[in-house]
Amino acid sequence: MKPTDLMENTNRVYKLVLTGGPCGGKTTGQARLCTFFENLGWKVYRVPETATVLLSGGIKFSDLNPDETFKFQENLLKTMIQIENTYFELAKTSKRNCLIICDRGVMDASAYIDADKWERMKKDNSWNEIELRDNRYNQIVHMVSAANGAEDFYSTEEHSCRSEGVDLARELDYKAAAAWIGHPYFDVIDNSTDFEAKVNRMIECVCMKLSINIGDRLTRSSRKLKFLVSGPLVSDDQFPPFQDFNVVHHYLQTSGQRVQTRLRKRGQNGHWSYIHTTRRPHVHGQSIEVKTQLTQRDYLNMLAQKDDAHFTIFKKRRCFLVNNQYFQLDIYMEPSHPRCRGLMLLETYTSLEGEQLKKSLPKFLNIVKEVTGDPSYSMFNLSLKEDWNNTKKFCYSLHDLIDDGQKHTPNMKKLVNGKA
Known part of the structure; x- marks a missing residue:
């Protein structure tokens, strides 16, 4: 058997997680990334953030006792996995190359759960982090919160589910990044440039991992x-x-x-x-x-x-x-x-x-x-x-x-x- 025999697929399916702290540019970045790849002829699917979907239905953590909170987090994760799997399966049938952008991924859940409860949840469901983190997604991109390096631009307006102050936003940003430590293709996009350049760096790092020649469409910065x-x-x-x-x-x-x-x-x-x-x-x-x-x-x-x-x-x-x-x-x-x-x-x-x-x-x-x-x-x-x-x-x-x-x-x- 030749190595190439295993590589011959009719299309490429690339599963990307776009994560980050509050006000990091995920929403704008996702839209720009979608447009960029559609212009390349790719089919793009955008998996909605499961937590936002469920919380917008009236659920408040302050109303839940510890057991209810644990069960909600567990069911949220199961729901996320099922929603993602629906897009993953659909992408396999696409005749075009397909990019799947997940608005957060399953490991993000571990940032909001105590370590002992996270271990219990994995054990109860026979989950392991190699499957949840490394084998499930091709790449993770973390957009650092504006609360960490671009404080003048941090805002909670126009986001019904966001109420974090700057200090809490920094803490959540670090936890969200730490949840993905260990993924073989993990990129952190910080606030060392202006926002336009930040978004371009995000698109660039995805193209680099896919070996897509972007020419002069973006300014190459990361090496x-x-x-x-x-x-x-x-x-x-x-x-x-x-x-x-x-x-x-x-x-x-x-x-x-x-x-x-x-x-x-x-x-x-x-x-x-x-x-x-x-x-x-x-x-x-x-x-x-x-x-x-x-x-x-x-x-x-x-x-x-x-x-x-x-x-x-x-x-x-x-x-x-x-x-x-x-x-x-x-x-x-x-x-x-x-x-x-x-x-x-x-x-x-x-x-x-x-x-x-x-x-x-x-x-x-x-x-x-x-x-x-x-x-x-x-x-x-x-x-x-x-x-x-x-x-x-x-x-x-x-x-x-x-x-x-x-x-x-x-x-x-x-x-x-x-x-x-």
Whole structure:
């Protein structure tokens, strides 16, 4: 079986959660995102916010006792899942590519429930967070509340279900973001720019994950940055709330030197999600990356295509939020290539630069230097059994340079595309 045999679908279905604190721009962002993708020829479904639908019917939390509140939250979540499933099933029949925008998602419920009650609710319904968070949605975008960084624009007017003051709005904003820590594709859109640019950054980050070339329709601002971290790692209690995952990467055989394919298994507590990634150079020198969610069965079948020229990569991935910035710390684990021993790499997507960027980085980590685009820290090169530093292999590291948003000379781009 060829890897591509599992990828041939008549349409793409992309499930996006748009979440955030009060007055973060979700409503406007959803409308703009819808228009943008419809103009690209996509079918767009917008899943309404279940809590707003139910609360607008006259339910008041102040009228409910603790048992009633718990039961209401549980039924709200079940209702949300059923409503979303209706759209998910409908999207599968679409003849066009389909974007499903969920106004909040199931993990948002955990932000409004005590931790012990959330655990009880999951146990009572046989739910686990890998399924609810990682496998259910393709991407999460959190729009930071105006109460956190754009206070002059925070307002509760024209929203019948919003009554939060600034301090409470900040608290709810953080809880809403923290609920999604750990999702493999989680973007936080802060208030470091004006609102128009904020919405454009939101649309941009969705297009980036879908490998859609947006040309000059939006100003590209966010880029992926990578930093080398030296140990020993600080104790867990010095981190903000975090989620740890076990991650396993396998590179697969490909038909051409300029194409990379890999499998990723990612999970915690015995529950896993599976992703197939194909990366190939674009005619304009950029790299196109397509990610497809797999079933466990498809994952196991595709492991037969494993490339023996590469070691399997094992990592512990720690995900956390600092200063409205989402970070992933990859701690390379045994057994891996000796060159990975003790290696820790911190990654983030950001539009910040200079001093602003420096201030946003975690102060509790010993960050040695930025290594964005450095071929020594390309996972493809790190996994190679042979020395990667030769012309044939070096073209792959150039793909990584382009992915990381670096500027290159025309000659470098020609080398990437096999023209030099």
